[in-house]
Amino acid sequence: MPRRTIIHLDMDAFFASVEQQCNPRLRRKPVAVVGRGHRTVITTSSYEARACGVKTGMNTREALRCCPGIIFVEADNARYTHTCAEFAALCREFTPLVEIFSVDEVFLDVSGSLKLFNSARAIASGIKKRLRQQTGLTCSAGIAPNKLLAKLASTMGKPDGLVAIGPADTPRFLENLPVSRLCGIGKKLEQKLAAMGITTCGQLGRTPPALLRQRFGIIGEALDHMGRGEDDSPVIPLERAPEPCSVGHSMTLSRNIGRRDLLAVHLLRLSEMVGRRTRRGGFSGKTVTLTLRYADFSTFSRQRSVSAPICASRDIYLVAKSILDAIRLAQSVRLVGVSLSRLVQPPRQIPLFPEQRRQQELTRAMDTINNRFGDFTVTWANLGFLDEYTGVISPAWRPRGTRKIDF
Amino acid sequence: MQEHSRRAQCAPFRQNPRTERAHARRVHAMVAFIHAEITVGAVFKNGRAFPRWFLYRGRKISVKEVTYFWEKRQGALIVFCFAVTDGANLYSLSFRPEKLAWSLEAVEDS
Numbered sequence: 001m002p003r004r005t006i007i008h009l010d011m012d013a014f015f016a017s018v019e020q021q022c023n024p025r026l027r028r029k030p031v032a033v034v035g036r037g038h039r040t041v042i043t044t045s046s047y048e049a050r051a052c053g054v055k056t057g058m059n060t061r062e063a064l065r066c067c068p069g070i071i072f073v074e075a076d077n078a079r080y081t082h083t084c085a086e087f088a089a090l091c092r093e094f095t096p097l098v099e100i101f102s103v104d105e106v107f108l109d110v111s112g113s114l115k116l117f118n119s120a121r122a123i124a125s126g127i128k129k130r131l132r133q134q135t136g137l138t139c140s141a142g143i144a145p146n147k148l149l150a151k152l153a154s155t156m157g158k159p160d161g162l163v164a165i166g167p168a169d170t171p172r173f174l175e176n177l178p179v180s181r182l183c184g185i186g187k188k189l190e191q192k193l194a195a196m197g198i199t200t201c202g203q204l205g206r207t208p209p210a211l212l213r214q215r216f217g218i219i220g221e222a223l224d225h226m227g228r229g230e231d232d233s234p235v236i237p238l239e240r241a242p243e244p245c246s247v248g249h250s251m252t253l254s255r256n257i258g259r260r261d262l263l264a265v266h267l268l269r270l271s272e273m274v275g276r277r278t279r280r281g282g283f284s285g286k287t288v289t290l291t292l293r294y295a296d297f298s299t300f301s302r303q304r305s306v307s308a309p310i311c312a313s314r315d316i317y318l319v320a321k322s323i324l325d326a327i328r329l330a331q332s333v334r335l336v337g338v339s340l341s342r343l344v345q346p347p348r349q350i351p352l353f354p355e356q357r358r359q360q361e362l363t364r365a366m367d368t369i370n371n372r373f374g375d376f377t378v379t380w381a382n383l384g385f386l387d388e389y390t391g392v393i394s395p396a397w398r399p400r401g402t403r404k405i406d407f
Numbered sequence: 408m409q410e411h412s413r414r415a416q417c418a419p420f421r422q423n424p425r426t427e428r429a430h431a432r433r434v435h436a437m438v439a440f441i442h443a444e445i446t447v448g449a450v451f452k453n454g455r456a457f458p459r460w461f462l463y464r465g466r467k468i469s470v471k472e473v474t475y476f477w478e479k480r481q482g483a484l485i486v487f488c489f490a491v492t493d494g495a496n497l498y499s500l501s502f503r504p505e506k507l508a509w510s511l512e513a514v515e516d517s
Contacts, residue, residue: 023490370482372483373483374484377482406480
């Protein structure tokens with residue numbers, strides 16, 4: 001494979017930094033960004049709060065115990081998604097190969113841009129400087145021959161850092177690095193590797209590939225490469241990103257619900273959101289999956305397939321409801337999710353029966369109005385009493401296409 | 408447009424006395440949601456708008472700093488949003504290009 005130069009850029013304490021930039025009174029203070037409602041956790045916190053031990057995922061009580069002076073700020077997702085889109089546009093001034101990895105991380109393949117901009121360091125420094133000038137925000141940059149090492153490098157110099165790893169530095173860099181630092185190795189995999197006596201990347205790289213394949217199957221092959229710092233995955237810009245395999249939405253309820261009729265209302269809202277996004281992408285799907293999380297946090301999913309692909313919100317809801325009706329609820333429910341998978345792009349076909357044509361026209365009319373004036377401008381009467389859905393930014397969010405959600 | 412004030416995110420915390428401290432931390436200032444059309448003087452430069460002053464409650468407020476800018480969508484419409492400060496208070500302004508109208512969305516005073 002020809003030699004590549006990859007840059008990974010990671011915004012520093014993104015949401016909290018945006019809020020501190022917006023409101024000068026929050027600057028240099030411990031700030032934590034939270035969701036709406038009382039059932040919320042810390043989405044991210046400023047470095048001042050992190051110094052007191054505040055971590056993402058803590059609830060507000062725990063955060064207050066760590067840091068009594070902490071200031072909670074409600075998330076404004078429109079600010080963060082706009083900033084992400086602007087950041088990606090800025091990166092595209094240096095290379096067309098920009099992959100949005102998440103709302104606050106991008107990969108750049110600058111292999112073809114080095115002659116124009118002298119060096120990868122110059123590109124990374126230029127982007128950091130422009131970002132600070134345009135928004136007041138900072139990011140950390142990692143430069144390496146591949147995405148795996150570039151992402152590792154960007155974490156080494158946070159905040160506002162710039163770290164480069166050359167091919168010759170890789171073995172020394174990885175030797176004593178804990179395996180959990182590699183993107184793709186979570187707690188469970190870390191424990192399984194530890195059970196084999198593998199705790200560092202150096203040890204992982206020296207483990208016989210056959211042993212890893214025997215223990216982990218096809219993932220073993222990937223682990224072998226990761227241990228040696230090898231990664232030939234390309235940087236995929238948005239235009240070339242594959243279409244989604246499924247479209248789904250889930251929500252944590254403001255209070256646990258045991259009544260089926262109330263759960264059904266939330267199913268209807270989620271089905272409408274799934275249906276809107278599916279139709280916008282020109283897709284239909286054949287499998288509906290219902291996910292429930294009980295009050296004790298046990299989570300399970302059930303799915304049902306239909307003979308013909310569907311995309312109408314009502315049809316998705318009816319299938320999801322039929323799944324719910326077949327479940328004996330053991331406890332009250334705190335989270336509900338609906339997703340549509342086995343997506344296809346079916347040919348346009350006029351329905352045979354008048355009732356189906358009427359439903360299709362109704363869906364089209366609702367979509368036209370909601371596209372013009374905003375989601376849920378016209379909606380099902382049952383949803384009238386529900387609070388406005390604010391939602392969180394999914395890791396799969398992108399500024400364009402089926403994965404785009406407006407906040 | 409009716410002006411109304413409320414403590415943001417207050418209801419869940421108010422219900423439980425044990426979270427009173429959490430409530431105090433969460434709302435460190437009074438946020439008043441206004442959502443009213445106002446008169447704004449702005450400079451348009453390099454494809455961006457920079458509000459310089461606006462009229463509120465009979466006073467002319469000079470913008471000391473535009474602290475942040477973002478766009479959000481309402482259906483097909485784009486709304487340009489600005490967080491500005493006069494050095495004392497923080498204001499949230501919005502501009503709707505289809506109406507060429509500015510609005511004061513919220514005021515946060517110390």
